[in-house]
Amino acid sequence: MVKQLSINITGPEISVAHRLAPPNDSNINPAIIIKFLSQKLRDTIYHKRWKIKDVNNKTGNDGFKVFINESLTKANKEVFKAALSFKKRFHYECILSNHGLTYLKKDEDHQATIIRRVEDLPSDGKGLK
Numbered sequence: 292m293v294k295q296l297s298i299n300i301t302g303p304e305i306s307v308a309h310r311l312a313p314p315n316d317s318n319i320n321p322a323i324i325i326k327f328l329s330q331k332l333r334d335t336i337y338h339k340r341w342k343i344k345d346v347n348n349k350t351g352n353d354g355f356k357v358f359i360n361e362s363l364t365k366a367n368k369e370v371f372k373a374a375l376s377f378k379k380r381f382h383y384e385c386i387l388s389n390h391g392l393t394y395l396k397k398d399e400d401h402q403a404t405i406i407r408r409v410e411d412l413p414s415d416g417k418g419l420k
Contacts (some may be wrong), residue, residue: 359390373409381416
């Protein structure tokens, strides 16, 4: 996968790599967690993760979809889920996380807003730009 992202990774740049416990459904491959020694390499891979959409759309990927996501704390995961629901309900264009923070963007004409707590999301969909 890193070949498609045009990134060269060697073994010494990876601190730890392991699979999570398999889900109950045996047809689903468990996620792989990778911890990098270099924050710069981690950020490079994370910022190029959008190129994976092209790889997922090509045949020959054995039917598996590949995703690169941050491993969020329980509290940050709750904020992200609430923001994702908000995004869908009020038709916002983009949601993402970076370094544990959740960002929500209305459209191309607006800057992303940092959502630090669930309470930062207005119930009427207004107030975020």
